[in-house]
Amino acid sequence: MLRPLAFFCLTSFRLSAFKLLDVGAPRTGTQSMTVALRTLGLNPLHSGHHKPLRLPVCRYLFGNGSLDDAFSVLDGYDAAMDEPFMLIYEEAMANFPDAKFLLTISDPEHWYKNYVDLVQADGAGWWFNFVETFEQKCYDMASWNCSFTAPSEETKKECLKNYAAHNARVQEVIPAERLLVYNWSDGWAPLAHFLQVPVPDKEFPYVDTNSERIYAVADAYEAIGEAV
Ligand SMILES: *[C@@H]1O[C@H](CO)[C@@H](O)[C@H](O)[C@H]1NC(C)=O
Numbered sequence: 001m002l003r004p005l006a007f008f009c010l011t012s013f014r015l016s017a018f019k020l021l022d023v024g025a026p027r028t029g030t031q032s033m034t035v036a037l038r039t040l041g042l043n044p045l046h047s048g049h050h051k052p053l054r055l056p057v058c059r060y061l062f063g064n065g066s067l068d069d070a071f072s073v074l075d076g077y078d079a080a081m082d083e084p085f086m087l088i089y090e091e092a093m094a095n096f097p098d099a100k101f102l103l104t105i106s107d108p109e110h111w112y113k114n115y116v117d118l119v120q121a122d123g124a125g126w127w128f129n130f131v132e133t134f135e136q137k138c139y140d141m142a143s144w145n146c147s148f149t150a151p152s153e154e155t156k157k158e159c160l161k162n163y164a165a166h167n168a169r170v171q172e173v174i175p176a177e178r179l180l181v182y183n184w185s186d187g188w189a190p191l192a193h194f195l196q197v198p199v200p201d202k203e204f205p206y207v208d209t210n211s212e213r214i215y216a217v218a219d220a221y222e223a224i225g226e227a228v
């Protein structure tokens with residue numbers, strides 16, 4: 001159990017156009033999903049490309065920020081994914097009654113290795129110039145007690161336990177008719193059907209590589225200069 005079940009008040013902020021929250025962990029293919037969703041006509045927000053937009057959500061989850069401020073970053077987007085957006089699913093359920101949820105899954109060992117490889121390739125998080133101390137809880141799944149920069153058997157166990165707990169809890173809390181559990185080998189059909197759009201006549205995009213992510217980090221780094 002990661003966070004206690006709670007009653008979330010409706011905020012005054014309404015995003016009636018918000019359609020889809022990917023509640024899968026980072027490194028479960030969220031970058032490919034961003035491209036796939038664009039092909040399906042959505043305008044998704046991927047947090048890796050927009051570091052400044054993470055902050056109000058981090059502040060809400062781990063600091064003293066409001067939910068209204070957290071949701072305000074979704075304005076203009078109709079889908080969102082990656083940390084920390086994948087953690088605010090209960091709030092999204094309560095506030096966007098028509099929104100749907102997508103749980104991108106990956107084999108746990110594969111997921112863990114992939115994350116370690118990424119973080120180590122990134123050069124030990126050179127882009128994490130935190131504005132506020134609580135932000136440290138808001139990157140690389142530190143809130144799950146993951147430690148990809150200095151992985152040990154103990155932190156790995158803890159991290160994988162929380163990965164599994166998140167995936168299980170999401171499926172407990174989100175009604176089945178609002179949730180698609182998505183495996184990358186599934187391709188377009190279940191996704192298009194779930195979103196009630198035609199199956200595209202295109203190959204399914206796979207852009208989820210370390211180098212893609214490093215480009216994303218570079219975008220995010222530039223955005224910091226512009227927006228923070
Ligand atoms: C919220 O937290 C920040 C530090 O993260 C602090 O500077 C600010 O005073 C706090 N605001 C309130 C209303 O408590």
Ligand SMILES: *[C@@H]1O[C@H](CO)[C@@H](O)[C@H](O)[C@H]1NC(C)=O
Nearest residue numbers: 105106107108183184185186
């Ligand atoms: C995804 O589907 C493939 C093919 O059926 C299967 O081998 C794999 O274990 C599935 N992944 C997960 C995380 O369930």
Ligand SMILES: *[C@@H]1O[C@H](CO)[C@@H](O)[C@H](O)[C@H]1NC(C)=O
Nearest residue numbers: 001002143144145158161162
């Ligand atoms: C992370 O570790 C701390 C310290 O051991 C513990 O109090 C906390 O419950 C752990 N968090 C999770 C999500 O497991």
